[in-house]
Amino acid sequence: MNISAFLRLLKQHLIWFVVLPAITGTVAWYTTRNEAKVYKSQATLYTGLSSGYSLMTDKGGLMSDQSSSAFDNMLTTLYSKETMTNVSVSLLTDHLRLQQPDSLVLGGPGFLMLQQAVPMDVRMQLPIEGDRDTLWMAIDNMAKSTGDNAIKNLLLKSDSYYSLGQLTEKIKATSRKATNDVLLMEYETDDPGVAQNTVRYAIKFLNDRYSTLKTTETNSVVGYYEGKLQKAKEKLDQAEAALKAFNVQHGVLDFDEEARNVASSRESMVNEYNQELMRRNAAQAALDALDKRTGQQSTVRAATNDLTNKQKKLSEAENQLANARAYGQPKSVINRLQATVNQAAEELKISAQKYDAVTSTSDAVPQQTIANDRLAKMLEYEESSARLETYRERMGEYQAKTDNYTPLGSQLRQLQRQLSVSEKEYLDLLQNVDMSQTRRQDVKIGGTMTILDAPDYPLLPQPTKRWQLVAIGIGVGIFLAMLLMALRFWLDKRINSPEQAESMIGMPVTALFPTVKKPNVFSNATLTTRSMFEQLFNAINIEIAQVTAKPYPPIITLFSIPPKQGKTWIADGLNTLYAAADQQVAYCYPRVTGKEKREFKNGVTYFPYTIRPDFMNVTNLDYLIDHEAGFEASQYDRIVFELPNLLNNQIPVYLLKNSALSLLIVDANTKWSRAEKQLLTLYERVTNQPILLILNNVVGNHIDVTVLSDEKRASSRSARSLQPHRNDL
Template sequence: MSLYEIFRLLKRKWVLLLLVPLVLSVSTYFFARQLPQTYSSDTTIYTGIASGYSLTGNAAADYNTTNNAFDNLINLITSRTTKEEVIYSLLAKHLWETSQQPSLLASPTYEGLRESLPARLRQQLTGPTQEATLEKVRAYAQTNNSNPVQRLLNSANPTYSLAALKDLSASRVGSSDLVRLYFDSHDPDLARTTLSLVTQVFLNQSRNLREGQTSSVIKYYEEELKRAKDRLDKAEAENLAFNRENNIINFESQSNNVAMQKESLAGQLTEMNQQYAGAQAALSAVNRKLGGRQASLMSSAQMIEQRRKLSRLSASIADQELFGQNDPNKTKQLKAEADQAAQAIQNNVDLLAVQSSSVEGIPNKDLLGEWVQNMVLVESNKAKLEVMNRRRQEFEREYQRMAPLGATLKRIGREIELAEKAYLSVLASLNASKATQQNTALTANLKIVDPPNLPSQPKSNKLMMMVLLSGLGGFVFVAGTIVGLGLLDKSLKNPSEAMRQIGLPVAGMTLDSHAPATKQLQAAQQRSLDQLVRHILLKANTSPVPPPFVVGIFSVQRQEGKTTLCQGLSQRCHEMGVQTLALYPDTDGANPGTDAPSLFYPSEAAAVQGWQLDQLIQHATPKRMSEISSPDVQVVLVEFPALREEALPVGLLRQLNLVFLTVPATRAWRHTDHQTVEQLRSATSAPVEVVLSGVSQHHGEEAMA
């Protein structure tokens, strides 16, 4: 649909386009003229979100974060929880004020309180202070969802309901740190009081919300810190108990010391073995020189006891000198006792000497002295070897004991290290969370820049704006409906649309016969018939076929205007002096209502017998004519039965010179209609043209303009 067609469509409905907006405007003025006046109060709050100061310096100017923070604040202001708390506070305030001054109940501000809550309930909800009254109101409202306070909260009360706070709004002032709150009410003092309570409740909720965001995090980190500390203490206690149980002061130093002592002992043991072997060799050599006489010396009880004493003393001296147990006084004493033992042995040898010389001629006293020295050296080295071997065994046992201690200490050390790292990590997170909490507490203190004001003048009720908007809305709605219905209308409407949808030339049209009969309509109908008659006469005069010129009038279905067309064409041709004969199928049985010659033919017999024109006329029944002379007839108009409902006289189809297909302008052209017309075109050689019937007057005027 083009813009011109839309304009013409709206022009035809100008009455509706004018009447509906006018009615809506008048109705809006009538019903809205008595609306109560409203008073608006506003307040401004400084947030410091975008450019405030925190513990870490100036706040970071992040666009998305800033917008998100402002959205959170605005949504918190207009949330249901905030509104409910404001209503509780307002109700508690009024209950407390009226309990102190009962005369206030007569004022319009407290009218809703007087009507909504009975006196007994008001007395029950009133406490000794306003804060106590608020607690009672809040507790009573939360008992169930059907108590009077809850019903009042969800009612349409203009003071104590959620609906009364629908005009509460908040917005950011430009790109600043300021948020402005607005509230409209029917009472100026109520507007200021309510907005003050909104500000107070909002500031408290914002502070609690922002400070409480990190409380759960801090609690979590405190519990984790306690667990990490317990784990660290457990690991350190295990390390302490292990060191105490195994006598470990410094494992690394102790293990190194044991290793060094063992290596030193191994060297000393090797050296001592060499000395012991040398002493034994020297003693054996002396024994050979003595020729076995030393055996008698060795077998004496006194000698055996002195050797044992010397051996014990030598072992004690070795312990003192070799293994760090050197007590100078004790060592000196032990050496003196050893010297005494050796001297006693020497004295005993001197007393027991019975010969003056050895077998080699060496004096016995000299050999026995040498034997005593070597025997003392052997006993001393032997004692030292026993001590050193015993010490070596102790080192072996110490090695076997300390070897697994190192692995255990490393495992305990790893446990302590991991526990310490976990403890320090949790401690750092806890400190960061506490810093964030402190920073939030610092920045959560919103400041009221402009307190709620008391409005002195009511707001404009915008009555004229409402009237204009209702009229404009009505116009847009009607225009949209008209255009929408026009776009959805798939009917043929006018000749140009019929030609586009059907695909056949349009010879003409007939106007809607059911429209009110006006002179303008009759003139337009006359012009459309004249146009069709001229079209037929032009075809008849230019046709090479001798008269009569046969025109077949068809329709796809019944009641589509073909009879009206045939009657109008025959009447108009008769008036113009054209010899015309109209043939109607007798199934209709209707009076043609014209002065032109008319015949009714049996359509079923014509279809069965395949009659041609002459046979059809012979078997037809004359109506309103005394005589028919075929040679004088110039135009024959033949109305055929509906294409889809009855059989057609095929013999007559071959004699047609022109086919008029009547199609109602009020219906859409379907695919089945197209198939039916194609069958008709294949059955006759005459050109098929469309006559659009029932065209509305405005479409007809457009087509003939």
Template sequence: MSFVQFLRVLSKNLKWLILFPVLIAILVYFLTGKLPREYQSATTVYTGIASGYGITSSEDAPRADYFSINNAFDNLLATVTARQTMEDVAVKLLAQHLLLEMPDPLILGEKSFAELKNTITDERALMVVPGNFAATVDKITKYKNSSTDNIVVKLLSDPKGHYSLGVISKNLTASRKSSSDFIDLTYKSDDPGVCLNTLKFITEVFIDKYKTLKGAETVNVLKWFEARLKDAAAELNNSENKLKDFGIRNKIINYYEQAKAVAIENETNETDYYKELMMYEASKRAVARLEDQLESREILLRNNAELNRLRKELGIAHEEYERAKIYSNSPEKVAKLATKVDALKQEIRLWVLQYYSLNNTIESVPMNVVLENWLKEVIAMDGSEARLQVYIDRRKEFDRKYNEFSPLNMQVSRLEREISVAERQYLEILHGYHLAKLRQQNIEMSNNLQVMDNPVFPTKPLASKRLLLVILSFLASFFFLLVYFIAKELLDSSIKNTARAEELTGLKIFSALPNRMSATNSLQIGRIENTLLDYAVSNLKIELENNPQTSTNYLITVISSREMEGKSYAAQKLAEKLYNLDYSVLYISNDDNMEDAETDDRRFRTLRYDITSRLFSAKTEENLLPEFSRVNRNSFNFIIVEIPAISINALPNQLIRNSRLSLLVVDARRSWTAADENIMKLFRKAAGEENKIMLWLNHVEPEDLENMVGAMPKAKKSQARPALKQEEVDADEETA
């Protein structure tokens, strides 16, 4: 919508845009005459959310982001306005009022006290514990929860009243003060005492609830950690007990140390074994060499039973002695076995020296020296043999231990891995538990909400909103009505003006006629209509000049697609205008209200015809009336024939084709439909190329005719119309 159209809508409906809002404002003024006076009290609460200090706070800790802070404030304000908060406040307020024996201006005024006394009569005794506020609150709560249809439930759900949840929520305003740590709470009521105490209860209840909610966040977490910590400790103990039982069954104190000790001992045993084996081989070769020197005495020595007995005992003593040394027996036993070995060695030595005489060998070596050496080597060989046997037994024992320890390695690793996993899990859960405890303590310290400005008793009521309501009602009704008229204009699908008519129909405008029903007295409709008829005659003359003809008269058919389009009025006005311009005119119509008539100078004649079959077969106007033969058609410059509505009557094709100009009269107040388009297609086929069809728009609003007649003429000139006209001219120039 252009600005010009907006101004037209405004001026067209100006009286309604003024009258209706004024009436609404007057109505609101009288309806608000008995509005109750309201009192207001306020309080400020410090939260410490943005800049508060807690256990986890530090100088180097990153500052909280705005999103987290805003989220915390949103949670806090949601707690303030929560339904449960409102319900607790209403119950406490009711308990305070029921404990009153008489009105108290600081708690409940006389009017409100009387209303409460009339509302609660018999039930008061069931809910009140005299002198005990907390017990009274508990009894009211239990009474409220006892059923869904009791006086307390009704008071809380009542759309009016001091205890209504809706009223408390509506009259409460909670907001953060700029970007600070403070929140402002304000409450309004028609009773100053109720206003003060309601705000006190709201502050008290929401602080307790917020602390409880924040504490509950970590309580559930702590319970979960405690349960998981208990399970993890049991699992760890179970794993450790498995390893302990495994060590007891397999006689293991420290598997890795024991395995290491076995390996070291085995390696030492192998080293000692091979050393002893070398010593044994050396002694064996020495004995063989010495026996070669002793020759035949060697045989005697070998076959001597006593010597063999002593050697056998010495070998056994050597083996016992070596075992005692290796297996770390008591020092007394080792010393005793060493003494026994030395004694046997000495006994063998003495026996050999006494048994044989002292002489020389064949190498001139004294025999006693050879025997001494032989005895020494034999004793050494027997000792080595005994030690070798001990080492061999030790090797077998180590093999047995290896067979026992090898399978245990995987089991010990698995048990230790199980303990390690359980231990790590236990430590992780313990760490989480400590963090949760730390957060719980931090929340308790950082969420210490404090009331900075206590609510005060309001002594003066707020300014009345009566004037504001009157102004708002006037503006609201004005804009509502304006929007209605604008929407009506935008949604109006009627043809309205000549430009839209040409666009919809595809026909050139012949002329237009104003809507006389909607015109005001100030508009000179007659002058406008006369101007438009002059416009129509001008178009008609242009057609005569552009299309000259040999005949002396000019046949014009006036048609419409529907009834009640105003074609009779338009045709008659055109005929009268042509007559006034000194043309002779014959006007033929089927209008029932028209009678045959003729002027004194016989230059203007009207004839009426009936709709019969002759109309649809007529080729010229002569075929319409029987008496027409008495009229000399050549004596008329213009012959205007009105055709019935095409939508309900058959079309006289020949008559239409023989006419020079067809004027389609259309009502601007209606819409152009697909049916109209189909009728136009049919009419174009009937008219042919010789007959020109033009559009005559009827019932056009006067303001939509300014593009044809200029500024609307009035009895008194208006300053607004030239301005509107200038705006339209400017708009047309921009469009062009």
């Protein structure tokens, strides 16, 4: 829907937009005629949640901004049932103690209402003449009792000043704006004293309950952390005692240093052992080479055996000497063993000389030289073997010590880890205890809000909202009118506009005719109708001019799907234009009463025909029209053929094949449903010819044509438009 269609729709339903807002506005004005005066008391509180300085301010960098949550908690505390009950009980306590109305506490109407709500027998049960705190406790007990009583009904079921529902609804605490720390509180009622005291008690109990809530919360947190800290201290003491017992048991001053020394000594011993092993292998290889140089004579075998025995003796003596030195034997033992070694060495030397004397080399090397070399290598080999044995024993001792240190190291690391974890846990809990204690002290110091502006006593009532309610009522009326208009538009299946016609039927609108209530009166509707007939006349002539395969004279078929769409009226208008253009026109139309006869009127010959049972098989107009009517098609320039409605009659399939074009007449108030669409589709398949869509009975504001300002200009325009047709045809 475009804007012009929407404006036309508004114009059609203009009466709704006048009547409905007037009714709703009048109702709002009448219902607010006795509107009570309303007094509002306001107060401003400074919370200091975000910008205030406290014990936690210096630690603000370590904490996130939780002022928004604190504001929400504060408002929740204010609107809690317990806070509202305390406010209500305090107001009721003050009012019951009054002997007469007091404008600063309770006005006259409220005093009378309270006298009626709390009868004398209930007052006799309350210590009204006693202390205020005693009366407050008595009223509070009655309000919280399980049974039904007047006080409880006044607080829970009435709409008085003491109703919890009324207090919760009317006490308004505006939330913070941006990041400020100011809380605005206000309360509206019909008594200025009640308004002021309600805000005052709301602030008092909000401060008390919020401070108590935060203090209780911090106490539980501090107690929790202190208990955890005590357990962590005991765990830390146990870890330190276990580590101390381990060091005492194993005699370890510094386990890590001693482990490193053992590992270093063992590694050095392994290196020396490998070096000594290489030297012994080298001596063995030299001995093997010298043995190859000596002959295999039997004469030297004895010398060789003797030499071997002396070597074994020398080797045993050196082993004993090396062991004695390694194990720290007394010096006398070492000297004795040294003398034995020296003696064995001299004996070996003599045996070697004997061996050298009886042997000689084949390459002219003196036997003595070979013997000396062999002796030297043999001595080197035996000494190296003795040292290797000692290295093996020492390496075994280091290995045993390493095997002993390995499980001790694992135990020590476990004890140290336990000590580290216990110490870290203890320090963290110590920090949490410190922070929670600081927080508790901070709540004690700054847990209450500061009153910047105390609740004021309203001297003047609030401006009336009557005219606002009237404006709202008018707005509601406009909304209802819009809603009804939209519902009618959506539920209405009629063709109300050219746009809807083109969308629903599926073809462009060639001409649209307004509703003409007074055809003989000069008006925009009559001028628009004349203009539309001229446009339709031109469109028909253009289509006929393009048709060459149809017989002469051209047949213009008018049809409609439902009945009473205005076909006859459209045909009369076309006949008038053709007659004015000196065209011989035959108008064929279906009989209605059965008494219609051929007649000639206003230059048009009228031929009625009867709808026959075999209407669909008629092939020519000559067979359709009665013979005595004397119909001869060649005598006419145009034949206007009106079909009966297709919804209740047959389609003349063969007759329509001779038609030059068809005019589909649709009333704007007609419902276009699935049946109409199917019949139009069948008609299009049968004719296969141009079809012009004509929309009839259109509301005047849907017609977008230029209306001439006077009848003279319209008449001259009509004359100029008809003259070319007269000449051409």
